[in-house]
Amino acid sequence: MSLYLAAVRSFIPFLVLLSALNIHADDWPQWLGPQRDGVWREAGILQKFPESGPKIKWRMPVGQGYSGPAVAAGKVYLTDRQAPGKTNTAKLDKQSIPGIERIVCLDEASGKMLWKEEYDCPYNMSYPFGPRATPVIDSGKVYSLGAEGDLLCLDAQSGKKVWSRQFKQDFNAPTPLWGFSANPLVDGNKIICLVGGQGSVAVAFDKNSGKEIWRALSAKEPGYAPPMIYTAAGKRQLIIWHPESINSLNPETGEVYWTVPFTAKMGLSIPTPRKNGERLFFTCFYNGSLMLEFESDKPGVKELWHRAGKNERNTEALHSIMSTPTFAGEYIYGVCSYGQLRCIKASNGDRVWETFAATSGKEERWANAFIIQQGDRYFLPNEKGDLIIAKLTPDGYQEISRAHLLEPTNRGPGRDVVWSHPAFANRSIYARNDKEIVCASLAE
Numbered sequence: 001m002s003l004y005l006a007a008v009r010s011f012i013p014f015l016v017l018l019s020a021l022n023i024h025a026d027d028w029p030q031w032l033g034p035q036r037d038g039v040w041r042e043a044g045i046l047q048k049f050p051e052s053g054p055k056i057k058w059r060m061p062v063g064q065g066y067s068g069p070a071v072a073a074g075k076v077y078l079t080d081r082q083a084p085g086k087t088n089t090a091k092l093d094k095q096s097i098p099g100i101e102r103i104v105c106l107d108e109a110s111g112k113m114l115w116k117e118e119y120d121c122p123y124n125m126s127y128p129f130g131p132r133a134t135p136v137i138d139s140g141k142v143y144s145l146g147a148e149g150d151l152l153c154l155d156a157q158s159g160k161k162v163w164s165r166q167f168k169q170d171f172n173a174p175t176p177l178w179g180f181s182a183n184p185l186v187d188g189n190k191i192i193c194l195v196g197g198q199g200s201v202a203v204a205f206d207k208n209s210g211k212e213i214w215r216a217l218s219a220k221e222p223g224y225a226p227p228m229i230y231t232a233a234g235k236r237q238l239i240i241w242h243p244e245s246i247n248s249l250n251p252e253t254g255e256v257y258w259t260v261p262f263t264a265k266m267g268l269s270i271p272t273p274r275k276n277g278e279r280l281f282f283t284c285f286y287n288g289s290l291m292l293e294f295e296s297d298k299p300g301v302k303e304l305w306h307r308a309g310k311n312e313r314n315t316e317a318l319h320s321i322m323s324t325p326t327f328a329g330e331y332i333y334g335v336c337s338y339g340q341l342r343c344i345k346a347s348n349g350d351r352v353w354e355t356f357a358a359t360s361g362k363e364e365r366w367a368n369a370f371i372i373q374q375g376d377r378y379f380l381p382n383e384k385g386d387l388i389i390a391k392l393t394p395d396g397y398q399e400i401s402r403a404h405l406l407e408p409t410n411r412g413p414g415r416d417v418v419w420s421h422p423a424f425a426n427r428s429i430y431a432r433n434d435k436e437i438v439c440a441s442l443a444e
Contacts, residue, residue: 028423028430029072029137031183031226032272033372038324040374040424044444048389048401054440057428058111062104064410064434065130066181068421072137075114075156076106076423076430078437079144081130082118097123101131101146105159108426111439115159121148125179127412129434132181132224134421136191138207143191147179151193153210163210171215173197173222177267181224187251192238196222202240202247204254214254219244223269230275232294241282243267246292248299257299262290271320271334276327279304279346283325285337289317289349307349312337317349322419326371326378333378333392335359339367341380343394355397358388366413370421379424381431383417384408387440409434 025042032038046054063080070077083099102118125147133145142156149167154160167173167180173196182194190204190213201217223242229251230237238251243264248257264270265286274281280292280301288308292301307317318325318334325334327346336342339359343352358380360367369382377400380388385406391398408416410433422431427443 025427026425027072027137028425029070030186031068031134031136031421032324033424036185036226036228036272038272038326038372040372040379042374042424042427044427045374045442046444049387049403053403053405054387054429054442057109057439057441059436059438060106060111060113061435062432062437063102063130065132065432066127066410066419067131068134069423069430069432069437070135070137070142071108071423071425071430072156074108076108076111076437076439077103077135077137077142077144077156078106078432079103079131079133079135079146081121081123081147097128099123101148101150103135103142103144103152103154103159105142105156106437108439111437117152117154117159117161119146119150119152121146121150123148123179125175126177127179129410129412132179133183136184136186138186141207143184143186143207145180145182145184145193147181148175149173149180149195151184151191151205151210153191153207162208165205165210167193167195167197171195171197171200171203173200176221176224178224181270182222183226185227185229187229187238190251192227192251194222194224194227194240194242201242202227202238202249202254204251216240216249216254216256217242217247221267223264223267225269226272228273228275230280232275232278233296233299235299237299239273239280241269241273243269246273246282246290248301258301260292260301260303263287268321270322272324274325274327274332276346281325281327281332281346283318283320283334285319285321286312288315288319289344291346291349305348317344317351318342321366321368323368323370326373328373328392331394333371335367335369335371338363338365341369341397343392343396352394353396357397357399358382358390360384364415368417368419372424374424379429381405381418381422381429383419385418385433387422387429387431405429405431405438405440406433406436
């Protein structure tokens, strides 16, 4: 009996550990994860990669796309494009290219395709390499926004269509130069999207029926920055950043609380607005960085600082093209215009350090890495198909480990890149290029 008790007692800590790991398991059901903040909160994650790299759980062929995967309830959702010929152009002149867009659902454990929904979708945009926006999974439904403005609501289990909207037809909204790209936001009974057209830059739809609830704002272009909701002055404020201004709206009605002019040249309002305390940070490729501060007694903001270099190459602060920066106390980490992973002071935008090691290894226009916080370190998937584990501190960049997951296949910028944001769930990474999606275990 004593041996039995000893065995049981020795097994209990293992069960406790296993239970703790399960408690901290997370899905990745939308852009930037469960809380839409680019933080991976799962426990039991490896400290560095084995010499042979992380264990590959599965690979599955897919088509073209910049959109990231979403992971929820044992399934992986992804959008892609199937085109009859080779797409090898990124010219700025629009052209009509035949093809279809798909929403595919894969089994999380095996990668096996469970269902797909597809529709005809000729492309009339620059960089015509597939959908841009990550699907959103909510309350048993999947919401998908295609590059030509097709918003679909599907049953997450079966793939059956529940409703759909077409932005160009329903709102007379022309396709933006780089396609409809802003990741939709589910809020209560609403799904909020950047649409475009007169008075309808932002539109809220009933998430169960697709019926319009409200529309707001006018601008020449809608931009590409995801809608975000932050609470300040005791009110939930919907932040809409289009290429002419930053706007705060009542998310229930679309009423505009405040507007701050902030031009994004070429319509390039892209990186997700980031809040830290009462500060709100924006960055764009041509026009640099802007830091606002929320007022405490009513919806409103004041400008703390704005820094922009002479041009997108001779920069100050941070000129990001697509990567969402992250706050860490009084510092901000982000990727600048030519691939510089940069640390700047949140108080004034002063540069602390920079390195090319995390992106392309050299100065390269639009070179990119995404930044995902995990505990006291960061996972940095870059455009070369590498996944990097690193410490980012005011003292500098400390690379811990690096593994190659995917081949860069997209020729949009004139070189081969991976420009799709991965998902992190089930102690694994789900990453895609234009040919496949891979699931690799990152479990300790």
